[in-house]
Amino acid sequence: MVTVNFKKIMIATDGSVCSRMAANNGIELARLSGGTVYAVYVVSTDYFSSMAVDFDWERMKEALKKEGRSAVSYVKRAGELEGVDVKPILLEGHPADELIRYAGENEMDIVVMGTLGRTGLDRLLLGSVAENVVRHCKVPVMVISEKCRA
Numbered sequence: 001m002v003t004v005n006f007k008k009i010m011i012a013t014d015g016s017v018c019s020r021m022a023a024n025n026g027i028e029l030a031r032l033s034g035g036t037v038y039a040v041y042v043v044s045t046d047y048f049s050s051m052a053v054d055f056d057w058e059r060m061k062e063a064l065k066k067e068g069r070s071a072v073s074y075v076k077r078a079g080e081l082e083g084v085d086v087k088p089i090l091l092e093g094h095p096a097d098e099l100i101r102y103a104g105e106n107e108m109d110i111v112v113m114g115t116l117g118r119t120g121l122d123r124l125l126l127g128s129v130a131e132n133v134v135r136h137c138k139v140p141v142m143v144i145s146e147k148c149r150a
Helices: 017-033 057-081 095-105 120-126 129-136
Strands: 008-012 036-044 086-093 110-114 141-144
Touching (some): 017 057, 017 110, 017 141, 057 086, 095 110, 110 129, 129 141
16 A cells, blocks of 8 residues: 655645635545645736726735635635644735745645636636646646536
């Protein structure tokens, strides 16, 4: 039997159904290995660069931070139910870049995240945070892509 040895598990969350499924898998991995979960939400600054100059940036930023606190709180509560230590982390910036940076700088053993599994034109137009993380992260990435919809 192989022993699971992931001590630092980063769960990237955006509060969606897919990221909640990923969180549940990451928490189970942490429970089995005795690891700590780092629940990471990135307040995307991409929104700020594409909006009108007279837009209320602070209000938008606060709304995104509130959404982020809710997303990491879900992971923290789910971890508590399983006896897993969860550290909530809020970052700001481009989501894929920040997730990759945080995972590397903090020497995570694995990144767990969900994806909507878009294909074709949707993927081409929208891009994919999960795809960028998988392609560029030096840390192993587990992507949960079950039949989930946001």
